[in-house]
Amino acid sequence: MKHITLIGILTICISTTAFAQKKSKEIMVKKTVKTEEEWKKELTPQQYFVIRQKGTDAPSEDGYTNHFEKGTYHCAACELQLFKSGSKFRSHCGWPSFDDAIDGTVKYVLDKSHGMIRTEIICASCDGHLGHIFDDGPVETTGKRYCVNTSSIKFVKSK
Ligand SMILES: [Zn+2]
Numbered sequence: 776m777k778h779i780t781l782i783g784i785l786t787i788c789i790s791t792t793a794f795a796q797k798k799s800k801e802i803m804v805k806k807t808v809k810t811e812e813e814w815k816k817e818l819t820p821q822q823y824f825v826i827r828q829k830g831t832d833a834p835s836e837d838g839y840t841n842h843f844e845k846g847t848y849h850c851a852a853c854e855l856q857l858f859k860s861g862s863k864f865r866s867h868c869g870w871p872s873f874d875d876a877i878d879g880t881v882k883y884v885l886d887k888s889h890g891m892i893r894t895e896i897i898c899a900s901c902d903g904h905l906g907h908i909f910d911d912g913p914v915e916t917t918g919k920r921y922c923v924n925t926s927s928i929k930f931v932k933s934k
Contacts, residue, residue, distance in 0.1 A: 802879025807853040807901040818852060825926040826852050826903040829888075829895070834869025838925025842871070846932040848923075853901035855880055857928065858921070864913055866920055871928065873921040874912045881921070883908065896921060903927060 809817075814827050824830035832838065839848070848858040848871075857880050858873045866872035879899060886895040886907065896905045905927045912920035 804855065804879055804899040807855075809901070814852065819926075822851055822926045825924045829904040830924075830926075831906075832870065832924040832926050835925075836869070839871040839923075839928060839930060840869060840925065841865075842930065844930065844932055846930055848873075848928040848930055850898040850901060850903055850905075851927055851929045852903040853898060854929075855898055855900040857881060857898065857905070858923070860933075862921075866912075866922070868920075868922060870906065871923045871925055872912070873923065874916045874919055876921055881905065896923070898927075 811827065815823055818826060821830075821832070825832060843860065843863060845860050847856050847860065848863075849856050856877055858876055862873040862875040864872055864874055876896075882897050882899050882902075884895040884897055886893045893907045893909075896908050897903060898905060904924075906921065906923040909920045909922060910918060912918050
């Protein structure tokens with residue numbers, strides 16, 4: 776019985792994440808291009824692992840997961856503004872979650888790694904890995920969940 780329930784849950788999870796893609800608006804963002812050597816020097820080892828090697832932070836209630844101050848979240852690698860604090864919500868999934876990104880700042884890439892079909896989200900300026908987008912966000916807003924690694928972002932408080 777337990778097995779059937781687990782398979783059912785897995786099927787729902789996979790089907791809801793398969794085509795979670797939002798139309799990206801055509802806004803030009805200045806490209807940031809650096810060599811891997813330069814990124815390695817500028818980023819912490821964990822930031823480099825997540826942003827440049829498409830790694831994932833361990834799920835946690837620390838970092839920015841439960842951070843709800845007013846301000847903006849920038850790309851930790853190139854400083855591009857990505858998310859506003861007003862888009863952040865409590866998803867209880869262990870990663871910072873947003874229901875929307877600032878227009879044109881996030882790109883969507885089909886990701887077939889780890890035996891799953893997901894939509895990866897990357898920074899439009901430096902192509903750094905941010906996380907993935909899913910269709911299980913708040914229904915009262917966009918219905919999207921931008922599931923972002925704390926290591927990929929940097930919070931800037933509003934003045
Ligand atoms: Zn960036």
